[in-house]
Amino acid sequence: TNDADVQGQPHALNISIIGAGATGVELAAELRLASRELPIYGMNHLKSSDVSISVIEAADRILPALPGRLSAAATRELERQKVKVLTGQPVSEVRENSLIMKDGTELPSEMTIWAAGIKAPPFLAELDGLETNRGNQLLVEQTLKTTKDADIFAFGDCAACPQPESDRPVPPRAQAAHQQADALFKTLCNRLEGKEAVPFVYNDHGSLINFSKYTTVGNLMGNLSGRSMYIEGKVARLFYVSLYRMHQVALHGFLRTGVIWLMDKISRAMQPRLKLH
Known part of the structure; x- marks a missing residue:
């Protein structure tokens, strides 16, 4: 037992997410939501203010692969949700309860999550x-x-x-x-049929970043003009959900996707909002 236990003060939990692409940014918002809903499940010893969440990016801004306007909007939303945004700071070492930055700075981190890109098997x-x-x-x-x-x-x-x-x-x-x-x-x-292979040309249709239940921001690419349209709030959320359902339709077909949608509605009404295990 240490002094914090004797005084009845809760321990601070420092969560660090390394990598501020779409995965890292969306995860930060989900974790902040989770920290605010813990008391609902009897975890009154840990308040949202006791949980420090940091997103760490080596580039000079978060979402470096996306347009600057989208990155700026995402930064503002994370900061509004009390998530620390650290950019231009590569991580050189991960320790048990801390991170060592490239400049030698040590950051406390009891929970470290790697979200900096993908690697194939x-x-x-x-x-x-x-x-x-x-x-x-x-x-x-x-x-x-x-x-x-x-x-x-x-x-x-x-x-x-x-x-x-x-x-x-x-x-x-x-x-x-x-x-x-x-x-x-x-x-x-x-x-x-003995014909030539089809060259693949990637067509970027835009990006949508979902901040849990708080908001959604994104940009949609115009096929004719080649310009992007910035969207946020309920409109962006509608596009985000629609895109998710379109992926399900592509995989399962309309009928099965309809059943999945109905089951999601029922589950959301009956099950707890957090999985605590």
Whole structure:
């Protein structure tokens, strides 16, 4: 028992999220919501103000792959939810209860969450005759054929696909994988008919960032003008939910998605808002 226990003061919990892409930003908002709802479940010893949540990004702003206006809006919303936003600060070491920054600063962190990018399974790098990058992704051509074997294709997060007129590969995003699946389907059909493979060209339809129940911000890309439209609040939330249901329709069809939607409604009304296990 230490002094904090004797005085009846709760311990502060420091949560650090390394990586401020969409995953890290959305997770920070969900954790803040969770911290505010803990007393509902009898955890009165831990208040929301006792939970410190930090989002740490090595780049000079959060959501570095998205437009600056979206990044600025996300920063304002996180700060409004009492989430610390630390940018331009790479992490050099993770310890049991702290983080060591590149400049030597030590930050307390009882819970550290890694959200800085993706890495493909190690076994991909061990496949004979196939080329991978340092993230274990299979290197593919624009047609999604692997660079070393024309009979093997890869797409999604496990593949590093080049983009025309860019030195960066196709981003590992759901919409990219969806588009690649469509292109690969056409390529395989062409292959059966003795036709050429279909080159994949990524079309960015925009991004939506959901801050739990608080708000949603995003930008939608116009196919005709090539410009993006900034949206937020209820309109952005409607787009976010609609996009989620569209993904479900693509996977399960309209009927099964309708059943899933109905079950979600029933579960939300009957089950607790947090899973405490």
